[in-house]
Amino acid sequence: MIQAIIIDDEKRARVNLTLLLNEYCSDVKIIAECENLPEGVKAIRKNKPDLVFLDIEMPGHSGLELLDFFDENEISFKIIFTTAYQEYAIQAFKFSAVDYLLKPINPTELTEAIIRFSKEKEKSANYALLKENLKQDSFKKIAIPSGNSLVFIETEKIIYLKGEGAYSEIVCINNEKHLVSRNLKNFEEILCLQNQTYFNRIHKSYIVNTNFIKAYNKSDGGSVELTNGVHLPISNEKVASILETIQLIRR
Known part of the structure; x- marks a missing residue:
């Protein structure tokens, strides 16, 4: 079972993603839902998830700041970004070998992302590269x-x-x-x-x-x-x- 956390300031987005996971990805268990980055950091430290579904554009903090709260040896989780970024910025995600889902989330794309996660758990994504290219x-x-x-x-x-x-x-x-x-x-x-x-x-x-x-x-x-x-x-x-x-x- 994949232990996962959702970090998204929109309640509807969290509910929709949970429903999609329950229906299409039964091997994913949501162990915490957070509406902002500080809550997400606490939940990650407490629950030590395998996977984090992370919104980027949130009030107060960008989702891209998440890794600033952790030392490199603490990052044992993978991230799937959920984003409404316009198409040109999506190229930065691809270039950085980082997985992402465009909102509104498509069930097929969600399923494919979970399959990729399962196959590539040990493969490192370049979050620093993504952060810089998006800036x-x-x-x-x-x-x-x-x-x-x-x-x-x-x-x-x-x-x-x-x-x-x-x-x-x-x-x-x-x-x-x-x-x-x-x-x-x-x-x-x-x-x-x-x-x-x-x-x-x-x-x-x-x-x-x-x-x-x-x-x-x-x-x-x-x-x-x-x-x-x-x-x-x-x-x-x-x-x-x-x-x-x-x-x-x-x-």
Whole structure:
């Protein structure tokens, strides 16, 4: 049996989630319901749950502050965020490998989240990374994991990203490079969706900041030349959108 706590300032939200869990996830037992963060912290310390359903936007405290109340060795529980955040911010959840449920909660998505929890109990989610990326103003900066710390990169200084399987290399101005254990799809969802004017997935292995495109070459299947002298291949189906984007930026 999964021991769980709900932290949400809205009583209706707590009731609805409890009803959904009772009907669709019988292996989850709600052992406490809390209407604010201080109550939630006390309940976690007292009950030591396996799982916490945590609302983010609450009066007085953000749900993201929860981990500030615990030392690293005290965090034996996993979190599933329940949120009404608009779509662009959801990319930060995905990028941080953090599970979340969009309100109003869909029963199928709830069931899938519980299944993922059961399979990935030992897998660590990067809550610090999520917290920092949600604080950034429209992703003018992104926080990326580097060892035991976070590195902040201004998106306007990113020239291009190269995907290498489960990893991505971020190339910035002044030949600054970062290798990150996130695939290119994660960056596409954050950069290309939120900064559509500047970033474009031009190839299965590359995302480029179109501000740094110097020229488009038709030969050898098509490529773009960047201001740092690097040539990157471009997929045929991306040529028209890249040229259109460059024209819009340089008008």
